[in-house]
Amino acid sequence: MSYVGQPFAHDIFVSYSHGSDAAGDATLQGWSLAFVGQLERELRADRAFRDTLSLFVDAQGRAGQRLDRMAPLTDQLDSHVGAAALLLVLLTPDYQASGWCRDERDWCARSAARHGR
Numbered sequence: 001m002s003y004v005g006q007p008f009a010h011d012i013f014v015s016y017s018h019g020s021d022a023a024g025d026a027t028l029q030g031w032s033l034a035f036v037g038q039l040e041r042e043l044r045a046d047r048a049f050r051d052t053l054s055l056f057v058d059a060q061g062r063a064g065q066r067l068d069r070m071a072p073l074t075d076q077l078d079s080h081v082g083a084a085a086l087l088l089v090l091l092t093p094d095y096q097a098s099g100w101c102r103d104e105r106d107w108c109a110r111s112a113a114r115h116g117r
Contacts, residue, residue, distance in 0.1 A: 002054040004085040007115065010056040013084035015104040017094035032090050033059060056080050077104060082111040 002011045014036050019028030036057050043049045058077070077100075081087065087108040095101045 001052055002085065003049050003052040007083075008085040009083040010054045010080065011084065012054075012086045012088050013056045013081050013104070013108070014058075014088045014090065015081075015095075015101055015108075016090035017092055017098045017101055019092065019094040028092060028094060029059060033057065035090065056084060074103070078107045081107040082114075084108075084111075 002008045004011050014032070016032040017028055018026035018032075020026050036055065040053070040055055043053055058080075081104055087105070089095065089101075089105070
């Protein structure tokens with residue numbers, strides 16, 4: 001359920017780069033998830049959002065938001081982006097260089113056009 005309501009399952013889809021280094025360590029993921037966690041705490045402090053706010057973050061694996069390792073990742077992310085009312089971009093140089101992040105922006109734009117927003 002989302003605060004915004006139908007047709008959206010998520011109020012916010014968080015798009016960010018993991019910022020992997022040469023060894024494959026996700027150098028930006030910890031910072032990004034900490035930012036999102038604090039943002040969510042702040043938003044949920046408002047009674048209007050407390051029980052209905054839905055943020056989608058790929059790494060958190062919340063109920064209804066887990067990514068299926070056996071299904072194509074592209075299809076899953078496209079579906080979740082399309083089910084969100086708002087795309088929140090955590091803009092970094094790694095984000096701007098990421099093909100995955102570009103795809104998330106493109107999926108959001110297509111979804112917005114379908115929903116007339």
